Structure formats: C-alpha cells, structure tokens
Amino acid sequence: MLFRSGSERVSTSKLKRMLGEEFGALELMALSPDKSVAGFVQDNDLFVYTLGNKKLVRITDTGCPEFLNGKLDWVYQEEVYGRGRFNGFWLSPRGKYVAFLALDESAVHSFTLVDHIVDGNHRVRPEEINYPKAGDPNPVTALGIADTRSGKVRWADLSSYKGQEPLVVRVDWTPAGVCHYMVQDRIQSVCDLRAYDPRKGTDRLLIHESSESWVNRPASARWIGDKTFLWESERTGYNHLYRYRSDGKLLGAVTEGEWTVRGVTHVDVEAETILFGATIDGAVNRNTYSTGLKGGQVLRLTEGPGSHSLSFSRDRRFFLDRVSTLEKPEQVRLCSASGEVLKVFSQAPLPAVEGGPELARWKLHEVAARDGTALDVALMLPVPFDETRPHAVFIDTYSGPDSPSVRNRWGMSAWDQFQIGRAHV
Numbered sequence: 001m002l003f004r005s006g007s008e009r010v011s012t013s014k015l016k017r018m019l020g021e022e023f024g025a026l027e028l029m030a031l032s033p034d035k036s037v038a039g040f041v042q043d044n045d046l047f048v049y050t051l052g053n054k055k056l057v058r059i060t061d062t063g064c065p066e067f068l069n070g071k072l073d074w075v076y077q078e079e080v081y082g083r084g085r086f087n088g089f090w091l092s093p094r095g096k097y098v099a100f101l102a103l104d105e106s107a108v109h110s111f112t113l114v115d116h117i118v119d120g121n122h123r124v125r126p127e128e129i130n131y132p133k134a135g136d137p138n139p140v141t142a143l144g145i146a147d148t149r150s151g152k153v154r155w156a157d158l159s160s161y162k163g164q165e166p167l168v169v170r171v172d173w174t175p176a177g178v179c180h181y182m183v184q185d186r187i188q189s190v191c192d193l194r195a196y197d198p199r200k201g202t203d204r205l206l207i208h209e210s211s212e213s214w215v216n217r218p219a220s221a222r223w224i225g226d227k228t229f230l231w232e233s234e235r236t237g238y239n240h241l242y243r244y245r246s247d248g249k250l251l252g253a254v255t256e257g258e259w260t261v262r263g264v265t266h267v268d269v270e271a272e273t274i275l276f277g278a279t280i281d282g283a284v285n286r287n288t289y290s291t292g293l294k295g296g297q298v299l300r301l302t303e304g305p306g307s308h309s310l311s312f313s314r315d316r317r318f319f320l321d322r323v324s325t326l327e328k329p330e331q332v333r334l335c336s337a338s339g340e341v342l343k344v345f346s347q348a349p350l351p352a353v354e355g356g357p358e359l360a361r362w363k364l365h366e367v368a369a370r371d372g373t374a375l376d377v378a379l380m381l382p383v384p385f386d387e388t389r390p391h392a393v394f395i396d397t398y399s400g401p402d403s404p405s406v407r408n409r410w411g412m413s414a415w416d417q418f419q420i421g422r423a424h425v
Helices: 012-023 074-080 414-424
Strands: 002-005 008-011 027-031 037-042 045-050 055-058 067-069 089-091 097-104 110-115 125-130 140-147 153-155 167-173 179-184 190-197 202-210 222-224 228-233 240-245 250-253 261-268 273-278 287-292 295-300 307-312 318-324 331-336 341-347 362-368 374-380
Touching: 008 012, 012 027, 012 037, 027 089, 037 089, 045 097, 089 167, 097 167, 097 179, 140 167, 222 261, 228 261, 240 261, 287 307, 318 341
Parallel strands: none
Antiparallel strands: 002 008, 027 037, 037 045, 045 055, 067 097, 089 097, 097 140, 110 125, 140 153, 167 179, 179 190, 190 202, 222 228, 228 240, 240 250, 261 273, 273 287, 287 295, 307 318, 318 331, 331 341, 362 374
C-alpha cells in the first residue's frame, strides 16, 4: 500500500520502519482510511502519529503486562475478533478519532505453556499467558474514543451491562464518523448495537438482539450512503437482511424465508439492488442471488449445482464464475452481469494415477437425525467396493458452531485416498 507523507510516496512497511527508528520498537501499526493518521502500540500503550504535521500523541499511559490498550488479549483474538488478530484500535474515516479497547487482565488466571523450539534450537522453556478456563474471570473491558489531535479520551457507557461481564465484540466507524460498537453478555444470549458520536459525546442503543440460547456476533453494518444500513440478524431462526435508518429505526426486512443469508457481496445504490450469498438451493451449495434494497423477488445469479466463487469486472458488466462440485473439478466461466454463461474458459480434468489404482470419489447423501431433520453427509467408498463384507469407517468432522464440513465443491487429497486404502484392508 502506498500513501503520501508530505511530498513523498511511502509504503506502509517503510512508514512502520521510519516510526520504529524514531520512536523505538512498535507493534500493530495501522492507518486511518484516508491515510492521514497512523496508530500503533508500544509497551501496551496506544499512540497516534499525524503524517501531515509529524505530530506524535500518546493516547494512554496505563499500559503494563496486566493492562492492554489497543491490543487484544488471548480471549479477544482467539474467540472474538479472529485467531492471530491482535489489533484492538480503529481509526475514524478521516483520522480525527481513534476507538480502542482497554483490557484489564489482572483478574485473569495464568496458564503455563511449553515453547518446544527456542530460537531455532531444540531447547524448551515455559511461558505463561493469561488464559481463562470455563468459569474463570475474563478480562474487564472498556471502550475508549480519543481525539487524535489532543489525545483526550472519553469512554463508552457500559454501566447498563454491570454484572454481565460484557464483551465488546465489534467496533466500526460509520461514513459520518460515528463509532458503532457491539456489546454482548458473557454467555452471548444478547447483542446490542450502540452508537457513540464523539462530536456530541452521545452514546445510545440502536438495535437489541436476544435469544434464549445464543446470538452469533453479527456482521458489520453495510452502509447504503450515510443514511441507512443493512443489518444481518438471526431473529427469525434464519440469518436475514434488514434495513435500518442511521438512528436505529427499522425500515423493513430485505430478505425472508426458511433459508440463510451467507453474507452481502455487493450493494448497487443506483440500481437499488444487492448481491448476496444464501442457502436457498441447499446448505452444501454456494450460490449468489440478487434482490432489491426494499426486498421483493429474489433472483439466482449463478447457474448449476456446486460452489460458485465470483469475481466481477471493474464496471460490473461481467464476472468470472469458478464453480465445482464434489464430483466435478473446477470450471471457469465468463458470465454477464445477469448470470448468462457467455464462455467456458477452462475445465479441470478428473485426476488419475497413471498405471495406478482408480481413485475413490466423494458423493453427497442425506441421513435423517433422530427428529427427522435431513443432515448432509459426503461419503467416499473404496474402489472396488464389496458391499458383502464389513469396512472400517473414518468420520472426519469438526463439530464447532456454524462450521459445516460438508460442501458441494471439489476436494481430492492424498490423505483421503490413504484413509480409503486403510479401510479397504
């Protein structure tokens, strides 16, 4: 990524190196969307640097091993924001403000790990990290919003969540420079979308989601201009899209039905349409659909069974569709914006072992659960298959939440063939 620092075009990596040379070791450097302000963490404190006047502002001074500012701990990076992501601060669109998490780890119990490779040799050493087991205290969380010019910090009002061990599970900025943040209780049976306006100092609730069991962390609001936004919710038992005004007033459901939206691909404000992934034609397939921003008829854009991956031309008049099924390798097609297949560019061949045995293939099936619900399974049988004799069964699954391991897409690995060979012995 390139941006201008004065009259010089500088890469992000070069800026990080320059700041490191001037201010010492730093981590988690990130730029505001307009590339005017850089933020970074040093010794668990947050700093911001304005590129125009080369001014460094220290936002916090409480950083220590037990108190993290702008940096996520193990719980937040592993279980909330995503494995390996430790960045816990977010600069506003024009760099005027920075929102950040402040995590008090003092009540979190430590856990000892063993580093089996120290500096590339075969020695080992113990390491301690703050790691809460089930029922242990989590870090105490606060959300700060700071002025990047003065360094003045104001704090989001989390007092209404007292006793719930609140988690701040997502932080974003709106196009108008308002901080959107989501709060959940520890057992994640509720989720609130709140808005903090740093210019007015106001903090208010926009949307409240609740469930008797579990509320998944919603996706970030998808803005349509700066007046309305799309919101994903499972309030009906299926994930669907709803349109809200910026003040939190519900304008209506955009999608509905006994199927699940799998993310918004594109919003065309002028045409008042959206493209989105969904399970209308089966949970194991991946297809793209379109509908109006006010709801209405849903049209399927992708043709044929399987898992489709789309990439559009810059003017969005055409797209490439990479599609495959469990039984057929990837095909690459050129399609019009309406989904018409104009040309097939390539078709991958079925793999074969020259002079070797025939390879086993996956096939889709359904089995009924105890309550009659149809469950998707993929089955691979040895070649040749003798149905008169018993065979060992290997079940490969990850039983985590919303992590299906059965997809109607091409998958062929030497490990699968090895397992089949063992079952055939």
